[in-house]
Amino acid sequence: MPKIVRMNLLRRYPIAFILMALVIVSALAPLPPLVDAVTGAPPYDVDLTRPALYTLLAPVSDLLDALTFLSVGRAWWFLLVWVVGLAVWGLVRSGSRPRRLLRATLGPLAVVALGVAAVLLPRPVVQLAPADSTLTVIDYHAHTAASHDGRPGWTARDLARWHAAQGFGASYVTDHNAIFDDDTTGYPIPLLPGVEWSVYGQHVVALGPVTMIDRAAYNRDTPGMLGLFAALHRQGAIGLASLPEYWRNHWDDLDRFVTAGVDGFEIVNCAPKALAFPAAARTRVLELARAHDLLVVGASDNHGWGRATCVWNLSSPSAHGYRANRVLARPIALAQADWQPWTAAYTQPWLMLRGLSWSERSSWLTWILVILSSGPSPIPCSTRCCPTSCRSAGCGRRRNAAVVAMRAR
Numbered sequence: 001m002p003k004i005v006r007m008n009l010l011r012r013y014p015i016a017f018i019l020m021a022l023v024i025v026s027a028l029a030p031l032p033p034l035v036d037a038v039t040g041a042p043p044y045d046v047d048l049t050r051p052a053l054y055t056l057l058a059p060v061s062d063l064l065d066a067l068t069f070l071s072v073g074r075a076w077w078f079l080l081v082w083v084v085g086l087a088v089w090g091l092v093r094s095g096s097r098p099r100r101l102l103r104a105t106l107g108p109l110a111v112v113a114l115g116v117a118a119v120l121l122p123r124p125v126v127q128l129a130p131a132d133s134t135l136t137v138i139d140y141h142a143h144t145a146a147s148h149d150g151r152p153g154w155t156a157r158d159l160a161r162w163h164a165a166q167g168f169g170a171s172y173v174t175d176h177n178a179i180f181d182d183d184t185t186g187y188p189i190p191l192l193p194g195v196e197w198s199v200y201g202q203h204v205v206a207l208g209p210v211t212m213i214d215r216a217a218y219n220r221d222t223p224g225m226l227g228l229f230a231a232l233h234r235q236g237a238i239g240l241a242s243l244p245e246y247w248r249n250h251w252d253d254l255d256r257f258v259t260a261g262v263d264g265f266e267i268v269n270c271a272p273k274a275l276a277f278p279a280a281a282r283t284r285v286l287e288l289a290r291a292h293d294l295l296v297v298g299a300s301d302n303h304g305w306g307r308a309t310c311v312w313n314l315s316s317p318s319a320h321g322y323r324a325n326r327v328l329a330r331p332i333a334l335a336q337a338d339w340q341p342w343t344a345a346y347t348q349p350w351l352m353l354r355g356l357s358w359s360e361r362s363s364w365l366t367w368i369l370v371i372l373s374s375g376p377s378p379i380p381c382s383t384r385c386c387p388t389s390c391r392s393a394g395c396g397r398r399r400n401a402a403v404v405a406m407r408a409r
């Protein structure tokens with residue numbers, strides 16, 4: 001094995017042991033794989049199944065999922081702290097100048113590469129499996145390349161595959177100001193007609209038999225925008241208020257949304273800009289929705305970027321309004337609003353480790369042990385002493401003798 005590889009493995013030992021300790025200690029404060037976004041309790045009638053490859057590659061799978069579920073603010077802090085931290089660490093470590101510069105470049109590049117992989121790399125994903133087969137696992141809000149910010153080439157069939165892989169049985173397609181009503185015969189799951197209208201600081205997810213509107217009429221002011229809900233009802237469609245817009249731009253108008261006929265609110269949206277929606281705000285919206293028997297939903301808001309959803313809906317055909325839908329979310333996604341953005345560099349890995357199943361923990365520990373055992377055994381000091389790293393008394397004496405001899409010369 002080349003010397004540089006041997007040295008790298010040796011230097012990784014303390015990190016590997018700290019990582020093993022964290023994987024074990026985090027099990028003392030476990031997070032459930034899913035929580036009901038309304039009650040906050042883990043659901044006991046659904047399973048989150050992990051494909052064998054997902055568990056086998058758990059360190060990669062979990063890391064890429066954790067990067068996918070960062071809010072925008074936390075993503076920037078995560079990137080900043082790790083990039084700067086690894087660059088500084090690479091520079092201050094011992095070694096020749098070129099080697100230190102190489103380390104200071106490769107560390108930050110690895111962080112950026114992980115971020116790109118989280119967004120683009122195909123990989124195994126977890127799948128929701130409800131025990132009750134009469135419930136439909138559904139997504140109310142997702143995009144294709146027909147949206148201006150959709151991934152180029154991201155077709156409706158790609159979207160259907162993306163949903164099916166994660167256990168969805170149906171999804172509405174809600175491109176920005178572009179109605180979806182394609183025939184989806186032969187697709188992995190049915191895709192349902194919809195659109196996401198952008199009107200006066202608000203995005204309204206319109207579901208059902210939507211038809212074209214003149215957006216200018218709803219784009220002038222808040223009362224004008226609120227008129228869209230009645231227009232959708234006339235079309236036989238329903239309108240949901242999307243995150244983060246109603247929280248950011250219309251927080252004081254929510255009662256007027258209800259009066260105007262809004263059919264429901266998103267309470268979880270996986271888009272990074274919406275993941276910072278705080279729990280207290282969610283509680284207020286839930287109270288409003290409960291009082292007026294309105295739908296509350298989760299939205300993947302997938303645009304073709306990122307492989308994993310942070311939320312699923314269980315739609316019940318026999319119920320109506322508030323009780324018609326259950327929103328099941330990944331705790332790490334809901335926790336984005338609980339932590340200050342600047343803590344993301346350590347709170348995101350910690351949330352990830354707390355959320356590991358036992359099979360994932362076993363995979364993590366196995367990988368760490370495999371990497372450790374693939375390195376050479378440390379060279380005993382008694383036979384050959386490393387002048388800078390060895391702390392034994394014998395080595396100390398040898399170093400001192402070498403210094404004395406050098407000075408004597």
Ligand SMILES: [Zn+2]
Nearest residue numbers: 141143196301
């Ligand atoms: Zn959207």
